[in-house]
Amino acid sequence: MAFSLFSSKNRIINFVINDHSIRFIELKQSNPPAAQRWSERFLLPGIIVDGKIVDFEALSNILEECIEEWKIKRRSIRFIVPDSLVIIRKVSIPADIQEDEIKGYLYLELGSSIHLPFEEPVFDYYQLGSNGKTKDLLLFAAPEPVVMEYAELFSSLKLNPIAADISPLSLYRLYEQLERASDSEVVFTVQFDLTGVNLCIFEDTVPLVMRHFSLPFNIEDWEIRQDFGMIDCKYKGDSEELVIQFEEIFKEINKLHDFYRYTLSNEKRDITKYLLDGDHPMVSAIHAEMIDRMEVPVERITLETEIKGKTENLPSNLLLSLGLALKEVQ
Secondary structure, X not given: OOEOOOXXXXXXXXXXXXXXXXXXXXEOOOOOOOEEEEEEEEOOOOOEEOOEEOOHHHHHHHHHHHHHHHOOOOOEEEEEEOHHHOEEEEEXXXXXXXXXXXXXXHHHHEOOOEOOOXXXXXXXXXXXXXXXXXXXXXXXXXXXXXXXXXXXXXXXXOOEEEEEEEHHHHHHHHHHHOOOOOOOOEEEEEEEOOOEEEEEEEEOOEEEEEEEXXXXXXXXXXXXXXXXXXXXXXXXXXXXXXXXXXXXXHHHHHHHHHHHHHHHOOOOOOOOEEEEEOOOXXXXXXXXXXHHHOOOOEEEOOOOOOEXXXXXXXXXXXXXXXXXXXXXXX
């Protein structure tokens, strides 16, 4: 499941760009795969806002510096479509629509029977099942002009964008690679980043629903350093402000949990596990708070477990990038 806007190639650089950072990771050409190189660069507020490029020139200049510093000129790349742009929606189509006709049917129905909050979507789908009369699909969609703006930015800097993915799938891919996933579980992923939080619920390995929330970010409340290619953030503002932010997110987590329990599953199933990841500097404290509040286990993805025989020393805020890098090597 990914956006089929591009084709696939080998020896790929993997980019995760959000409102506050650019990150890359490259895997070794080995089996099993392992991280070879990685780095990140902080972005000042206002260059990207809610996933949309606001200052194209500034981002282009910074990315050009990164390409030179990281020595990744003219490489093929994958990238994550910003969470705030992505819609996951369950749709039903007539059962007699053939496999090779589904994409064309969806194109025709978008904007009429299938409504999205944007025009000109790029999309992919996943088949859930059929009752004989209808087929249920999960539709993954994002505004094509915004996705293409990222692709065109990379292309203008002589990089070759070949695949776009969404962050919950990349995170869950790593979770599966660590051999922790089970077909019978319902996993609620929480990606808690510095400037946003993304929530997604996976039922039997399939993402059913996703919600994204932006976090207020005042750079004057943070001490930000770039050390050895990595970002180090320390909060120096009023701690009560963060408490308020976190409380709002915990409320949204509870709302989405209830929506799954009472609406999506009709009380037939419930969340079996929370899976926490993210680059927020206080993610450890968030983890401890969630353990206290939640009635089911709250786990974090770590690489203390070996990945099929090889241990990793990758910084925790690059785990999403690693999940993206595993996209076609499982």
